Amino acid sequence: MATTNHFGIALRGWRERVSPQDSGLEAGGDRRIPGLRREELAGLAGLSVDYVVRLEQGRARNPSVQVVTALARALRLEPSERDHLFRCAHLAPPSAGNVSRQVPARVHRLVGQLAGNPTAVFAADWTLVGWNGMWSEAIGDPRTYGWVERSLVAGMFRPRSVRGRAPIAAWPVRSWAGDEVEEEDLVADLRVTAAAHPHDARLAAFVDRMLHDSPRFAHLWSNGTARTHVGDRKTVEHPRVGDLDLDLDVVMAAGTDLRIVTYTAATGTTDAEKLDALRATCPPQTRAMSRTSGPS
Numbered sequence: 651m652a653t654t655n656h657f658g659i660a661l662r663g664w665r666e667r668v669s670p671q672d673s674g675l676e677a678g679g680d681r682r683i684p685g686l687r688r689e690e691l692a693g694l695a696g697l698s699v700d701y702v703v704r705l706e707q708g709r710a711r712n713p714s715v716q717v718v719t720a721l722a723r724a725l726r727l728e729p730s731e732r733d734h735l736f737r738c739a740h741l742a743p744p745s746a747g748n749v750s751r752q753v754p755a756r757v758h759r760l761v762g763q764l765a766g767n768p769t770a771v772f773a774a775d776w777t778l779v780g781w782n783g784m785w786s787e788a789i790g791d792p793r794t795y796g797w798v799e800r801s802l803v804a805g806m807f808r809p810r811s812v813r814g815r816a817p818i819a820a821w822p823v824r825s826w827a828g829d830e831v832e833e834e835d836l837v838a839d840l841r842v843t844a845a846a847h848p849h850d851a852r853l854a855a856f857v858d859r860m861l862h863d864s865p866r867f868a869h870l871w872s873n874g875t876a877r878t879h880v881g882d883r884k885t886v887e888h889p890r891v892g893d894l895d896l897d898l899d900v901v902m903a904a905g906t907d908l909r910i911v912t913y914t915a916a917t918g919t920t921d922a923e924k925l926d927a928l929r930a931t932c933p934p935q936t937r938a939m940s941r942t943s944g945p946s
Contacts, residue, residue, distance in 0.1 A: 656738040658708045660731075660734065660735055664731070665685055667685050668685045670690065672726065688703060695720040695721050695723070696720055712739070718735055719744070730905060748847060749850050750773065751773045751777060753771055754903075757906070758780075761780065762782070764782065764912055765782055765784065767914050767925070768896075768912065769781065769911065770792070770912075771911075772908065773907075773908060774846070775840060775843050775844075775856070776802040776836065776909070779800075781939065785913075786932075786940075787928040788913060788928055789819045789823060789886065790821055792819075801856065803840055805818050807833070807867045821888065821889055823884050823887070824884060824887070825884055826884065834870050835879045837875070838870075840857070841874075842877065843907070883898065884898050888928075891927055896915055897915070
């Protein structure tokens with residue numbers, strides 16, 4: 651089997667790990683492998699044995715959406731594995747449902763382990779769902795931001811005054827790349843999410859409102875740019891410690907489409923010393939992740 655036969659390699663590996671009992675089959679007989687035989691997988695998926703063999707060997711390389719869906723169901727694949735199988739077949743993964751705002755326990759733990767740095771968790775549509783105490787110390791308490799629907803997008807595209815864009819957070823946070831680049835990055839990321847969740851009525855209604863209410867958003871939405879936002883460099887105009895130059899990194903939590911956003915300062919810099927000063931004022935009981943109130 652050629653190493654480039656990603657579909658066949660995945661199919662065979664997952665077939666061999668599935669327990670016959672879990673698939674409602676008898677486990678009797680002499681088995682060379684602990685998982686399903688090809689004929690058993692073929693029966694579960696409604697395919698011919700010969701076709702399953704050709705898929706595994708790479709001699710059939712263009713399975714249809716219906717075939718991949720049937721195989722994923724027969725193999726009891728997790729969503730991430732199902733999506734991988736679709737990509738191996740050069741097909742787009744099935745569209746997801748609504749954007750999730752649920753934060754798994756492991757993400758709570760991860761944010762707790764990042765307690766020394768300002769860290770927040772956003773849903774894929776940039777709805778704020780949680781933050782730690784250092785985020786409040788460095789960027790201000792998110793409950794004071796005034797974001798409509800707790801949305802960073804709504805906060806960023808609030809109407810501008812004659813003095814320019816209002817502070818996004820409790821105090822000004824400026825992108826080194828400039829407002830326009832920062833806004834374009836966020837809209838491009840939101841477009842990726844909207845395409846992945848075409849049936850999310852709440853997200854569709856939010857985009858419609860933004861298109862109606864914000865000419866800046868509408869202009870950027872119309873340009874078609876789509877990419878995941880991965881980070882930035884920011885200056886935080888902090889009212890107690892002065893300007894903070896920080897790196898912002900956006901990390902996708904494995905197995906979810908949550909965005910974990912964290913600020914860091916280079917070791918040995920004045921900015922690192924300022925973060926140390928903020929840590930000294932951050933009560934230990936606030937270092938775990940806080941959650942936004944309201945519907946999830």
